[in-house]
Amino acid sequence: MISKRKILLGLTFLAGMLAAAAPSFAQAQNSATSEEPAANVEEIVVxxxxxxxxxxxxxxxxxxxxxxxxxxxxxxxxxxxxxxxxxxxxxxxxxxxxxxxxxxxxxxxxxxxxxxxxxxxxxxxxxxxxxxxxxxxxxxxxxxxxxxxxxxxxxxxxxxxxxxxxxxxxxxxxxxxxDFDGLEIDANVGEKNDNGELNRRISILTGKNFFDDRLNLYAFGEYEKLDEVQTADIGWMGRSTALVGVDADPVATPYDGITDAALFSNLRTMQRLRWGVVTLANNQPGSPLNDPDVSYFNCGVVNATAPAAGNYNSTNCTLLNPGYTYVFDGANARLADFGTRVGTGLQRVLNVGGDGELASEYGQYSQVP
Known part of the structure; x- marks a missing residue:
């Protein structure tokens, strides 16, 4: 019994020594690990x-x-x-x-x-x-x-x-x-058209950190000016060049030897002038160069003595027509100058020279801004 108790006492003592040494061993391992260089993470952005x-x-x-x-x-x-x-x-x-x-x-x-x-x-x-x-x-x-x-x-x-x-x-x-801290200025100047129209911009940012970088205040201001560029200021658009049909062939003889389309410059239109246009009811006869597949509509005789003889309800009777179309020149109206009319059909809205606005300006006069 005495020998068995001595053996148990020795085993208990040995177990106690190992348990006491375990923290020291773990500390030694931790100290050895802590000596290795750690990776520095400067910033995580979410x-x-x-x-x-x-x-x-x-x-x-x-x-x-x-x-x-x-x-x-x-x-x-x-x-x-x-x-x-x-x-x-x-x-x-x-x-x-x-x-x-x-x-x-x-x-x-x-x-x-x-x-x-x-x-x-x-x-x-x-x-x-x-x-x-x-x-x-x-x-x-x-x-x-x-x-x-x-x-x-x-x-x-x-x-x-x-x-x-x-x-x-x-x-x-x-x-x-x-966390912007300081003053920053950015400016830009650019020429956007060969007529000298410019873009100008200046931006200013200032900021300051407070309370150990826990608070950041900033102010930002920007000024920008864009010169207007109209359609007529752009070279190729100001020339108002387009391919226009000048001959409409009948279905029966589609090839009559006459050029069907031609390239024109300085094209103008009077179909929707900013200052207004008025066309009196009129008979506009057809011609071989107009659309021969559309039958001519007789608008009747339009004069002061028999106004009821005219057909005012047909749009073909109030189309643009030299001698019947008036444009406003200031407070007065005058007969429109059609220059050289081009196109086909009864409603020929394009003319080279004369009155009207550039065809390239139709619907939009300013391109930038």
């Missing part, structure tokens, strides 16, 4: 619900645009550069809204895959931004300070499962600098 990563390994199609690329692109606005990306090629840039619809003048909307700006979600630091157009969630990207942008992440695949129905075509996320 945008939205996705961690920034190499676009080639991203689970969704992703395009990254850096701040340096935006500032050195030479484009006058941020949306002008984004519109050079194929997926955003149909974005609304300021020049698209010249003389167009209400509520979009001067606005810049990202439009992914041409599905509409309302289906392209625009975020700032992963958060939704207030809409810029009435009745729409579309965001004017020029409302984001360009000098404060760190980079832009564009999800070109449908992201509605993550962000909602307004991200059907994708997401454009503007990531800003959260």
């Amino acid at each position: 945008t939205g619900s996705r961690i920034r990563r190499d676009p080639t390994t991203a689970p969704t199609p992703l395009i990254q645009v850096t701040r340096e690329t935006l500032l050195t692109s030479g484009q006058n606005t941020m949306i002008d550069y984004l519109a050079t990306i194929p997926a955003l090629s149909n974005s609304v840039v300021p020049s698209d809204t010249t003389g167009s619809n209400l509520n979009d003048g001067g606005l810049s909307f990202a439009n992914l895959r041409s599905l509409g700006s309302g289906r392209t979600l625009t975020l700032v630091d992963g958060r939704r931004h207030v809409g810029s157009s009435g009745g729409s969630l579309s965001v004017d990207v020029d409302a984001v300070p360009r000098l404060l942008i760190q980079n832009v992440e564009i999800v070109t695949g449908g992201a509605s499962s993550v962000y909602g129905a307004d991200a059907v075509s994708g997401v454009v996320n503007f990531i800003t600098r959260r």
Whole structure:
């Protein structure tokens, strides 16, 4: 019994010694491990619900645009550069809204895959931004300070499962600098037409960190002036050159040996003048060079003694016609100068020289801004 107790006592003592030595051994291992150099992680940036990563390994199609690329692109606005990306090629840039619809003048909307700006979600630091157009969630990207942008992440695949129905075509996320401290000035001057019209822009950003970089305040201001470029100021458009049909062949003899179309310059039109045009009811006879497949409509005799004889209800009786068409010159009206009329059919709205506005200006006089 005594020998068995000595053996048990010895085993208990040995177990106690091993238990006491275990922490020391673990401490030795920890100290040996702590001597190895640890990797330093300077910053982890989380945008939205996705961690920034190499676009080639991203689970969704992703395009990254850096701040340096935006500032050195030479484009006058941020949306002008984004519109050079194929997926955003149909974005609304300021020049698209010249003389167009209400509520979009001067606005810049990202439009992914041409599905509409309302289906392209625009975020700032992963958060939704207030809409810029009435009745729409579309965001004017020029409302984001360009000098404060760190980079832009564009999800070109449908992201509605993550962000909602307004991200059907994708997401454009503007990531800003959260700790800018100092003063930054960026300016741009460019000539956009050989007549000397210029673009001018100056942007100023100032910021300051407070409370051990826990608070950052910034102020941003931008001034931009775009000289107007009218259609007539652009060389090739000011020449108003177009190919015009000058002969309409009958169906029975489609080849009559007469040239069907010719190239003309200085084309003008009086079909919708800004200052107005008035055409009296008249008989405009057809000719071999007009459309012979359209039967001539007899408008009757239109004169002061028998006004009821004229057919005023037919549009063919009130077409532009020399001797019957008047244009307004100040407060007075005078007979229009048709120059040299070109075209076919009863309604020939084009003439070389004479009165009217340039045909290239028809519908839009100003191209930029």
